[in-house]
Amino acid sequence: MTMRDRYEAVRKRSLMLAEPLSDEDCGAQSMPDASPVKWHLAHTTWFFETFILERFEEGFAPFHPAFRVLFNSYYNGIGERHPRAQRSLLTRPAMREVRAYRADVDARVARLLAAQPGEELLHLLTLGLQHEQQHQELILTDVKHMLAQNAMWPAYMDSALARAQAAAPLAWIAFDGGLADIGHADAGFCFDNELPRHRQYVAPFALASRLVTNGEYLAFIEAGGYRDPALWLSEGWDRVCELKLAHPLYWQRDGDGLWHEFTLHGLQPLDAARPATHLSLYEADAFAHWMDARLPTEAEWEVASAGVQTAAGGLHPAASHGDGLQQMFGECWQWTSSSYAPYPGYACAPGALGEYNGKFMLNQYVLRGSSCATPPGHARASYRNFFPAGARWQFTGIRLAR
Amino acid sequence: MTMRDRYEAVRKRSLMLAEPLSDEDCGAQSMPDASPVKWHLAHTTWFFETFILERFEEGFAPFHPAFRVLFNSYYNGIGERHPRAQRSLLTRPAMREVRAYRADVDARVARLLAAQPGEELLHLLTLGLQHEQQHQELILTDVKHMLAQNAMWPAYMDSALARAQAAAPLAWIAFDGGLADIGHADAGFCFDNELPRHRQYVAPFALASRLVTNGEYLAFIEAGGYRDPALWLSEGWDRVCELKLAHPLYWQRDGDGLWHEFTLHGLQPLDAARPATHLSLYEADAFAHWMDARLPTEAEWEVASAGVQTAAGGLHPAASHGDGLQQMFGECWQWTSSSYAPYPGYACAPGALGEYNGKFMLNQYVLRGSSCATPPGHARASYRNFFPAGARWQFTGIRLAR
Amino acid sequence: MTMRDRYEAVRKRSLMLAEPLSDEDCGAQSMPDASPVKWHLAHTTWFFETFILERFEEGFAPFHPAFRVLFNSYYNGIGERHPRAQRSLLTRPAMREVRAYRADVDARVARLLAAQPGEELLHLLTLGLQHEQQHQELILTDVKHMLAQNAMWPAYMDSALARAQAAAPLAWIAFDGGLADIGHADAGFCFDNELPRHRQYVAPFALASRLVTNGEYLAFIEAGGYRDPALWLSEGWDRVCELKLAHPLYWQRDGDGLWHEFTLHGLQPLDAARPATHLSLYEADAFAHWMDARLPTEAEWEVASAGVQTAAGGLHPAASHGDGLQQMFGECWQWTSSSYAPYPGYACAPGALGEYNGKFMLNQYVLRGSSCATPPGHARASYRNFFPAGARWQFTGIRLAR
């Protein structure tokens, strides 16, 4: 695919994700960690305008001077920002104007691409598209969180969610360990946090063949998992007590005691065979503890993933089928026990783009794999996703290790 | 005017107020105290459905069962409520559906009205319309607050705000005091908190002939009013320090030090002749203290208002002109020093409607008069508006007393 | 009594109140609203040093320059203050040094008194002694709150609390109302908030002959009083839900379901005949609502108190006995429905002493009478005590009105 085709495909997909939504849906924000869809559509455009057009376009003038502030996410190097928790108050520009903003920037990028783009421009465009793909995943998780606050349980997509067959039985797959090279290796794109490739010593270990299912997680609940402090990290137990947690984020029981799960297809009966998802690291760790297992380190996960094909999912994690190592990609991000830290020798880029990853390497934990919401083509074995231990609104699940 | 005409006029006016706004504008909520325009449009309709249709319509069925919860404001007697601070997350129902909800309820109310309505129905309809008029004022103040969070300073109405002539000079108008009957007297509608009419002893007093102007308030600022604790109530001074307050809510200085005021017409140069508005009781009291004056009690205000005609305003308070007691109605609500308390002998209605006023009679202060945002025909001398001392997003101003 | 004798008596009584306590007890602070006993002992001394010695003593030098900051409560006019919530961190000066501070200031005041003191000095000394008496009451209520946080339920005074006889039956005593003069009248001392004496119109009313008892309040609890929002002011109901309130501050049930009350004599079985105490205005109002009664206004209370003798109490409110209007003084402060506001014509003193009362006249409610913790000789009919509606650590009770 040419850069031009890739650019068009990725940019079009973002708008496509907004299609089932009204302008009202696109403006709402359910918590500071989530953003309105409109904001995602504008911010990803701002990224191209700020880091590419401003640098490579002759006679650059911004589409609208206020957008520099309104749609800056967290780049101190670019200047002021609209407060993160108040993005739903940006009723102006309207969705219509944001679409015009996207079209304008796209046309200008197309002009740059028509004129023999240099390597740096191509690299920044690739970064911009990868960045937009990250926001495509957030569009789905953020809108899910927003819809879940509405007692009418509106669906993002009205189509039904098929009841899964039984899940494949859980098997343990052993790995030898030893010295391993960790980090991105091939010539394709990667984020700076996947570099440099470096050596680690990994002791022998085993991974579960698939993700933990709703049925297994329900057994944990029914065994009193949320009432036994001995299973929990101290911070996790504090959270359980403070928020009176008793189940995953989108689970609820109806009047008859039957469990349901809110999904992008609306409220659905809980499907025991599908992976348990929307779990915090606290929950993942407590469940593992209860199973006399543990979470993998990110190095273990990466070692195990050698040769596994990536896969893309739908709007909800699907049940496992088949033998061997399953569900590494395309269902749920998998919590690791590894705190998000720079690889030895890591150096972040100079200037504002250096704020992309490095400054977040503290008090967050690495998730590996990809989820059903990850755009096709975005996943790879060395990818390091990261969230605070308490985050539950992403499609996060549990891969056990020993 | 017949009830039918009044009903239609009031209901139509609410939609008219939403006309300059997009669906996105109508969905946003800038703080828990303010509500989205869409919510106001739905809640006022819910009021008619819940307190009138449910009671008087044969074979009543709700327009949508979930709306009972979604659009209940604070009536414990009705049951569960959607959380107040999260009203902007109700992207469903859409504006379109809320319009349909309004049309449906209006048609059913029209049918009730066509069939010789009894006195209680007429009373409840009047209450419902007065209630809707209260929300019409909130539509303007809430949307103003929301637009003010956007650094693009969008106007609700693009028309210009004319520069006022100089304000009339401030004069003191004396009143004799003595025994006075306070509270609603005539046969027209009033809220329960205006009753019963009762006797009070009022000592001789004087009122300022007009509201305090922006020019006068600016002098207070320039004299260091926001830096001198001796002028402030203790709670007010704590607020000044905590929020670093230094001017009224919507004032700001540009890069050249010139003062501007955000209005429903957008950002405007500060007009010295217009009334100072969007002030807390803390600020009103401190200013009065600085002027060696005080705020009136609500009894004094009501005594003084005898014979004064009500007036309706535009989208921003206008400067005073003429002699005698000016600006009692139609410009800014006027803080009094009276805490909001039941009149002697007050009894609130039975059932859920009894929650309309009585349960709020604590830690709030009475404002008298009306503002530019008050709907025509809604103001009267015995009207008791009330807000916590720190509220600033209403059109609140200062009437001095001695 | 000469001023010298009065001075000695009051000053000695403060130390006497600290006698049952260890230095450790005297240093602790259980919440920002309460202060350590040591701080009370030092602050009352600071008051004499700052407002009297500094002004009248020739060649004045402070006992310790840092004390000006450490023991200033809330006087902006005096300058900086040690943070209120951190008074327990003032382990230095030690109790021993605070006693020395008291002795030093007392000796210097005695020298001033020996030299023909003028009227202003005498007035300020009286104010200082009244101020110290106010803190004597706080010493008891603050230390009670502190001891109540300790699961060992330590007693301030080990002596037993006798079980009361049955309370006198509740009768309603009628008053005619009419024009009344309210506020301090005679030549004795009063605080500025009791002035000026002024006229009010009071409608006919009736007062309960005695305070509400524990037995009566328990009936309210058992009838579901804490679970029915219809009984509560909106703010009160929010508090009930947020803090899960279900009984007065110091009540608790043991494993057998028997009610106990923590007192200055330690944990005691609940005595049905004694007055219910440590109630918020929210609770008092809800109880009155449940009884189809209301709380009195402060004017009604003052009218009713004409001719009633003040009385001083012990360490816990005693049951009523006898006929007529009982328990106006010496048992529990009585919540009124009157917000704390300046009397018409009120003027606060110039300078820092003007901060004594006026700046607190907002969002607080007046309590009348006196409590068992009020020092002998400190109570009078025109006295205006005041606290926020949610305060419960004072000896506050309920006098019903109709």
Added chain:
Amino acid sequence: MTMRDRYEAVRKRSLMLAEPLSDEDCGAQSMPDASPVKWHLAHTTWFFETFILERFEEGFAPFHPAFRVLFNSYYNGIGERHPRAQRSLLTRPAMREVRAYRADVDARVARLLAAQPGEELLHLLTLGLQHEQQHQELILTDVKHMLAQNAMWPAYMDSALARAQAAAPLAWIAFDGGLADIGHADAGFCFDNELPRHRQYVAPFALASRLVTNGEYLAFIEAGGYRDPALWLSEGWDRVCELKLAHPLYWQRDGDGLWHEFTLHGLQPLDAARPATHLSLYEADAFAHWMDARLPTEAEWEVASAGVQTAAGGLHPAASHGDGLQQMFGECWQWTSSSYAPYPGYACAPGALGEYNGKFMLNQYVLRGSSCATPPGHARASYRNFFPAGARWQFTGIRLAR
């Protein structure tokens, strides 16, 4: 040394640390993270009573049944706990009683020791003593924090703090890296978090020969280090902005602009040659960034420490002198970039003692070495101290790496 001698020595040292303090000093608590000295003295005793006497003493009866709750720190397995933030409210038991509690438990432990103690008892006693030594360090850091809230700047120890010579110049010491065995190796005591010893691959690295000095840190401040977001981790910069941080915890400038540092010897002029201390990980990381260096990993630190002798300090970190790797022990704990995580194969003890370390392995960072406040004999190369990234009240400093 026999266990008996060791027991006596350690237990005596805790009381010795309280000697310069009054009972009032020993009762105060300046923040939830810190505890009153009295509580430390009681809790360490509770540890012996609960984990040793209760298990090994025949006919065990607790010294006081309430102490089980009052002096439990965080062991869910033991049951209820007095709220952590309210430990200063435990004015009872008095210091005198806590001393009696210590003496009683000591006598009973002595009896156990007299009767041929088994291996498990000896192991638990060792653990109890190591635990008590940890609290000895906290006694000093907690009391320092408490005294620092008092504007009189009281000293823990009145003796002077000598002005240091110039610090040794900073040199870089290179290490080869390679496969290394990390974790406790010899037969002596270690905590469970130092095990199991395991293999890691460590790339070649260099460590600074000594800690960062006050002079160097001051240069960072003067170069605008606290005003440049590019130097900071995102969470650190948020903290800087929110708390308006501009210098280490105990630094302050006097009226002449001269820097002082609050120490256990009281307020002292800042000594440029001594190590900078009381720094958060945020500050350590930003400083390292500014120096184009980084913080070491805990594995690097442990590799480098091979063969280094431990050392014990005074009441404040001393300046470096001499060549080679200096100040690894006895001055400041050294922040590493390693998040606190279980070593591969880590298993925590069964029962309540398993709560000692494992449940805290999240969102905390490892510090290595020891500080001036660490008791003699308590330090070792494999020791893993840990605190949240924002903690500043420990003696924490900066060791740079490359």
